[in-house]
Amino acid sequence: MYEHDVIVVGAGGAGLRAAIAAHEAGADTAIVSKLHPVRSHTGAAEGGINAALQEGDDWELHAYDTMKGSDYLGDAPAVETLAQDAPEDTMRLEHWGMPFSREEDGRVSQRPFGGLSYPRTTYAGAETGHHLLHVMYEQVVKRGIQVYDEWYVMNLATSDEPNPKDRECHGVVAYDVQSGQIEGFKANQGVILATGGPGQAFDHTTNAVSCTGDGHAIAYRAGVPLEDMEFIQFHPTSLPSTGVLISEGVRGEGGILYNEDGERFMFEHGYANNAGELASRDVVSRAELTEVNEGRGVNDEYVHLDMRHLGEERILDRLENILHLAEDFEGVDGLVEPMPVKPGQHYAMGGIETDENGQTCISGLYAAGECACVSVHGGNRLGGNALPELIVFGKRAGRHAAGDDLGEPQIKTGYGNDVEDETDVELPVTPGSAGIGTDDGVAADGGPRSASDARSDGGIATDAAGAIERAVERERERVDRLMDRDTGIQHAEIRQKLQTAMTDYVNVFRTEEGVKKALRIIRECREEYQDVYVDDPSRTFNTDLQQTYETRNLIDVAETIALGALVRTEFRGAHWRAEHQERKDEEWLKHTLISWNGGKPDIFYRPVILEGDEKTYEPKVRSY
Amino acid sequence: MSTQQPEPESQEAPTDPEFQGAESSVDEAERSGGDIDQTAADPTDLEGETVLIKVFRYDPEVEAKQEPRFDDFHVPFTKGMTALDAVIYARDQYDSSLTFRHSCRQAVCGSDAFFINGKQRLACKTQIAELEQPIRIEPLPHQEVVKDLVVDMDHFYDQMHAVEPYFQNEETPAIEDLEEQRQSRENREKIKMSTRCIWCGACMSSCNIAAGDNEYLGPAAINKAYRFAMDDREPEEIKEHRLRIVEQEHGVWRCQTQFSCTEVCPKDIPLTEHIQELKREAVKKNLKFW
Amino acid sequence: MSQSYNRGLVEDFSRWKEFSAGMWAWIFHKFTGWMLIGYLFTHIAVLSTATSGEMVEVNAADLPNVEGTGMTEVPLYDATLGGLESLLIIRILEVGLLAVAVFHILNGIRLLMVDLGIGLEAQDKSFYASLILTGIITVASVPTFLAGVGF
Amino acid sequence: MAERYSSFAPGGTRWLLQRITAVFLIVVLAMHFFLLHFVNHAAEVTLADTEARMQNIGYFLTMVLFLWAGAFHGINGVYNALVNQGLSGTQKKVVLAVLIVAGVALVGQGTYVALVMSGMI
Ligand SMILES: Cc1cc2nc3c(=O)[nH]c(=O)nc-3n(C[C@H](O)[C@H](O)[C@H](O)COP(=O)(O)OP(=O)(O)OC[C@H]3O[C@@H](n4cnc5c(N)ncnc54)[C@H](O)[C@@H]3O)c2cc1C
């Protein structure tokens, strides 16, 4: 067993920032990550970091834009914290050597971005995320913070009280991918989950293969509610074969979208008569899919993004990296042919419910970054708002876990008096745990109660070391079970089925029938998963085993997305419902929360906090 | 874990060249036929065909793989298919124990540098259509193989860490005076290429000097040092300190300008140029004191 | 630590077909450098015959550097050099030495340029140029080198 | 360590000397070849001619310098090549010692020969 004060799970932007903050606050900090830190998906971010840095700009404007962008589903305390802290934390990056793009006078450049009332997106070329990630990893190296890289976190070690709010998180169980060894990690002060997005729940995503929602799933099964999971952002221009993102810059420079018949459908079919290709992400994504669904898609799959008319010179000058992307990942030369594009899953607005200090309802358990939902993005994230979220809330979580006093949070977490219970939605299938034990056969972390659980006193284990030992034992048994079996189904098949269902039915367009179908398929996947086995018999670098674990997490996460999509009967932000074409503020100014509840998902709601420090944000029609 | 090394000479190589994929590919192709788009509008020569990949296999724990061998996989070609797509297909459809690192699929995470048809390349950035068949996919040379295409990167990381890869200036100021440091556009331009490194290790693997001299810092680490040494935001003393690190015996002088690092770098970083510039900087700095 | 497999040096030399320009330049420069230093040792050894002061009797007809005919007395130095020079194999070796030296000089200049940061993008072209120039100079010098050897 | 700042790290000195000698060698080696194979054909060289050339102090000095530079350049080159292939520890020390002895022998003998040729001894 390894022991540290603070254990950070995940080493993307959020995890690294949290670790640095915890270390600076004096805690003995360690990072456990399934990838080496510089491999994290934060490195893929291109656009930039929103921060009100310049004179003339103001954090309040940033907060206002963010709230409006969220379609009034962001919580004001979180939104204001983000806007207030972003400038300082961005400058901190500058002082750590981040190579920001510069103005003539040597100051950092800022550029305009969708939905912003002031050009406040700070950037470093078209590789902002890469630099952010590397600069922060460098600081981790400088501070000598211990990194357990290529250690896959399988589960949390929490205590077992019936009410999640009484539980305590003592650490995690992880396995060393290289050697296959399973070990407990004891966290004396806190565990911070920073495991990134759940993009792999969809089969077409701009997210990395490693974005499997592990943190979501393990927190969820330990009793923390997942919040607003139905809000998924789809980016209109990703390459069809890989999902690699083609930046909005192409359309910004004048790139045009065509359907199979060569029509400029954004105008000719009236999707956006004013903004055309430059309409907001959700509008363009829906337009593209409508074209495809109505039989006007190229190869019935995608549309064309054409930039040839911009001329070679302009393209080489401003969009050179796009040429490389199209060439390297799609085999298409953007100078001579149009590029195929289609909408791809891009970002999850929802996530593990936390307060503005990053804390969840389980004491000692924190979440930050894309896996968390504070919530700042509400129904729709503005471009350039995810990276500041990583550094602002990563830092806060780290400091809080290390014992710094950040004040009483205004955002409440967990099931409590302030929530609204509404379980009258009709579900097509029973969600939640399958086969593995009955209701009370499921331990707090979602695993089955096993022989090793039996304690002489029959009561709840409160001692940390004991909780960790039990959790380790449970994972060892699970692994043995998966490895010993040599017939059944392989995870890849289940994952494929799950991803296809999500993309078919819980995509840009959502109908009641479709989402229900998805829930049924997810249920099937869950049942099939009972027979899953790991074919690779080796303990050395067994990615088969790791992916089998990830697939299980994806099932849980996909289910919450579909459940959320089914119960939210309105059209807000990125969530579009065929039967409900307007935003319903009277009924739906509230967050969807889903908690595992011992294997039987429980759905409830918490009102959005629109009162900020000085002003209240009045919901307005979101138009640009 | 056991520590005995496999002894390649003393064991007979189980020759099983036409492993798995060869036969199974027929029904697999059928099974997956439905969701593979074989009728793309813009067919290339390979459209609708299968490509043959030969993948290096090794696993210390599996008897048949203790002696490295190559397995053949037949993968149905689709337009835009990359070498990474091909191995993913082989893994998901034929042999789930096929092991390799990968994550971003877009050349930013640096996990999937392999030795493909005799050259260090990022698999996700390598179009199948541009390779000669059969395609030979091996782990990076000059690194210990952990399993299949996975190599031990620890040494690479050690070398990267050895150049103090972090910005050094006076203590970070307090919040109130977090005034930004100015940096000229020219200076940012100068370090721009060097900041693009994704730690893939391709350069190090291609360098024969690094292969011969384990202590050689290697092109990636020297480039990292360059990135900081040339950044005007760091004070002059720190720059001298950095030059002192790279001019040690196993530093820049080891480079024999073989250029293979520059040729394989997927981020097109002019590594040799940076190394040479550091050599000159080091000489210049030392000459001053004569 | 789990065990891992070291493929050793096999890579370096079984892969020569895949070497690129810079690699070949490196190998050739090494090779020619070693040849030259090797030659320098031999060269000094041969020249050392000048220090003996000894005279030997030779047939002037056999030696290209001795005028006249019939048996004469010449310094050991002349006899050795002349003796060597009268052998076809030595003449051929001399051509080889020239090739080696010319390549080493040309590639050496290329390397010096690289050290100065000049023309790095053309490093492969300059290598090919060195090779071709070496070839031309070598061929052009053959008549001079082979002149007067007993054909 | 202030004193370290006033001199080269060992790697650097030799690297620079290797280049400086190379520049010198380019010129002299080219001249040498030209003179002894194209102007005077090697086949026609005699002790008398050699001695005549060597009597010219400029030529003599050039040749001696040529020898020293060549010896340093060549031997340092060989040493580098070996070290680059991963020589270390005792092996490295032995190789260095052998090369130094060989180098000193070469330079010594060569200089002696040159002195004899020039008639100085
Ligand atoms: C293509 C693309 C472009 C984007 N561009 C922008 C932009 O311009 N501006 C912007 O603001 N945002 C952008 N975003 C969004 C933003 O980049 C992400 O939301 C953000 O980087 C997520 O960071 P993270 O630290 O939360 O997670 P990640 O960077 O994904 O890191 C997750 C970490 O968790 C680890 N991990 C996961 N599971 C486990 C486990 N089970 N055990 C151990 N470790 C685990 C991983 O190893 C990894 O280190 C973009 C996103 C994408 C995909």
Ligand code: HEM
């Ligand atoms: C005539 C002009 C010459 C030039 C321009 C030249 C140039 C160079 C250069 C630049 C190197 C260094 C290569 C490196 O470190 O990467 C080198 C190496 C070497 N040179 Fe020369 N050289 C010349 C003559 C000679 C002569 C006359 C000799 C023999 C006595 C010689 C023997 C060597 C040797 C042995 C090496 C080392 C090769 C190796 O690394 O294995 N060179 N030369």
Ligand code: SF4
């Ligand atoms: S320098 Fe290039 S080849 Fe080397 S590790 Fe960095 S990106 Fe990879």
Ligand code: F3S
């Ligand atoms: S390949 Fe090696 S020798 Fe130098 S130029 Fe690159 S580091």
Ligand code: FES
């Ligand atoms: S998968 Fe990330 S670099 Fe190739």
